[in-house]
Amino acid sequence: MSPRQADTRQRALDVALELFAEQGYEKTSLREIAERLDVTKAALYYHFASKEALLAGIVDRLVEPADELVTWSQTQPRTTEFRQEYLRRLAALLQGQWSRWISFVQQNQPTLRDHTEAGQKMQSRLLLLCAPIIEPDAVLQDQLRSLLGLLAVYLGNLAPASAMLRSLGFEATPEELTVAAMDVALELVGERTSRRS
Amino acid sequence: MSPRQADTRQRALDVALELFAEQGYEKTSLREIAERLDVTKAALYYHFASKEALLAGIVDRLVEPADELVTWSQTQPRTTEFRQEYLRRLAALLQGQWSRWISFVQQNQPTLRDHTEAGQKMQSRLLLLCAPIIEPDAVLQDQLRSLLGLLAVYLGNLAPASAMLRSLGFEATPEELTVAAMDVALELVGERTSRRS
DNA sequence: GTCTATAAGTAGATAGAC
DNA sequence: GTCTATCTACTTATAGAC
Numbered sequence: 128m129s130p131r132q133a134d135t136r137q138r139a140l141d142v143a144l145e146l147f148a149e150q151g152y153e154k155t156s157l158r159e160i161a162e163r164l165d166v167t168k169a170a171l172y173y174h175f176a177s178k179e180a181l182l183a184g185i186v187d188r189l190v191e192p193a194d195e196l197v198t199w200s201q202t203q204p205r206t207t208e209f210r211q212e213y214l215r216r217l218a219a220l221l222q223g224q225w226s227r228w229i230s231f232v233q234q235n236q237p238t239l240r241d242h243t244e245a246g247q248k249m250q251s252r253l254l255l256l257c258a259p260i261i262e263p264d265a266v267l268q269d270q271l272r273s274l275l276g277l278l279a280v281y282l283g284n285l286a287p288a289s290a291m292l293r294s295l296g297f298e299a300t301p302e303e304l305t306v307a308a309m310d311v312a313l314e315l316v317g318e319r320t321s322r323r324s
Numbered sequence: 325m326s327p328r329q330a331d332t333r334q335r336a337l338d339v340a341l342e343l344f345a346e347q348g349y350e351k352t353s354l355r356e357i358a359e360r361l362d363v364t365k366a367a368l369y370y371h372f373a374s375k376e377a378l379l380a381g382i383v384d385r386l387v388e389p390a391d392e393l394v395t396w397s398q399t400q401p402r403t404t405e406f407r408q409e410y411l412r413r414l415a416a417l418l419q420g421q422w423s424r425w426i427s428f429v430q431q432n433q434p435t436l437r438d439h440t441e442a443g444q445k446m447q448s449r450l451l452l453l454c455a456p457i458i459e460p461d462a463v464l465q466d467q468l469r470s471l472l473g474l475l476a477v478y479l480g481n482l483a484p485a486s487a488m489l490r491s492l493g494f495e496a497t498p499e500e501l502t503v504a505a506m507d508v509a510l511e512l513v514g515e516r517t518s519r520r521s
Numbered sequence: 522g523t524c525t526a527t528a529a530g531t532a533g534a535t536a537g538a539c
Numbered sequence: 540g541t542c543t544a545t546c547t548a549c550t551t552a553t554a555g556a557c
Contacts, residue, residue, distance in 0.1 A: 135540080151434045153350050156532065169535085170541045178533065237348050237431050257492050267496050267504040271479070274492075275472045275508070282468070295454050295471075299464050307464040311472070332522085353550065366553085367523050375551070 148230040221284040276315030283308020418481040473512030480505020
């Protein structure tokens with residue numbers, strides 16, 4: 128492939144991710160993708176054997192950064208400090224490159240469940256991302272608190288989620304929400320004082 | 325309509341809800357609905373002007389119980405005790421008739437966003453259901469805690485959610501999860517002791 | 522109120538020229 | 540690697556008989 132022009136396969140993955148995230152897999156036709164690429168449908172079929180192969184290609188690329196975070200987390204001790212650092216890294220990712228990843232997953236949850244190959248790959252990563260902050264030996268309530276802490280980070284750092292929160296009457300800027308959510312999250316994943324002694 | 329046989333319109337709404345919740349709006353064809361009803365597509369068009377009208381009919385029925393709960397909540401004082409009772413009622417509904425409602429909404433979120441009429445009706449109800457437990461005068465952190473409490477109830481009382489939790493390594497029965505989730509939820513919507521004095 | 526028949530359109534996918 | 544042209548299999552929706 129020439130250095131000046133990304134090859135069609137890569138561009139197709141970019142365009143398809145954007146369209147799938149925006150309007151969903153089913154509602155996006157190969158014609159539409161081809162038009163944006165300024166090639167024909169048939170040309171697309173040269174690079175991808177099927178529409179499903181396009182989906183699989185996207186999933187493979189999206190799963191990569193998730194695996195990196197999880198790999199890092201496995202080198203760390205499972206302390207409260209680690210869990211808090213983990214949430215901070217997650218927040219940074221959610222604000223950055225992952226906003227697109229989440230849109231894609233949200234928009235295509237039912238679709239992904241059907242295409243078992245791609246769907247299971249995605250789901251396994253979502254579960255792996257939750258696992259590091261859940262203390263296996265903690266009581267069930269504390270495990271749930273940790274998970275809710277993760278959800279708080281999620282709510283505080285994704286544009287659509289914080290838009291929803293504001294329409295619920297949260298009179299705060301997105302930045303204030305992010306700070307407050309991290310505040311609550313860090314508390315939820317922190318050490319427990321003996322609560323029901 | 326005869327007393328022995330529910331009229332086709334009602335049966336169609338039942339069948340459509342079931343199929344839409346199970347496999348999604350787009351993936352469900354009018355042919356499929358008609359076949360289950362043992363009538364033809366054309367007969368279906370006698371009762372509903374379009375596929376979209378079928379969707380609108382379903383949404384109207386589903387929104388009803390949500391409005392009842394919200395109406396009740398508006399007669400109540402906004403105390404901690406009220407919020408806790410609200411969560412209990414919500415939990416009861418989630419375990420009962422609403423499991424289907426949630427499936428339908430989850431499965432068709434993107435679809436509902438497109439069909440603005442039906443989608444906005446659904447979304448407004450989801451927001452209204454969150455509103456009663458959010459204290460307008462509380463600090464942002466406490467508002468978030470209340471919202472997370474609601475999410476905890478959600479996680480603890482829906483079959484798919486609790487299945488996910490178990491695959492995350494929560495070694496608990498669905499019943500134990502429900503109890504623990506309510507435990508955490510009640511705490512999150514409860515009064516704050518001055519936490520950072 | 523339900524039927525048959527069909528219109529009109531779009532989808533994913535393929536064959537074969539260049 | 541990309542094209543034109545086409546195939547097959549749907550879809551929603553309508554017209555008009557019974």
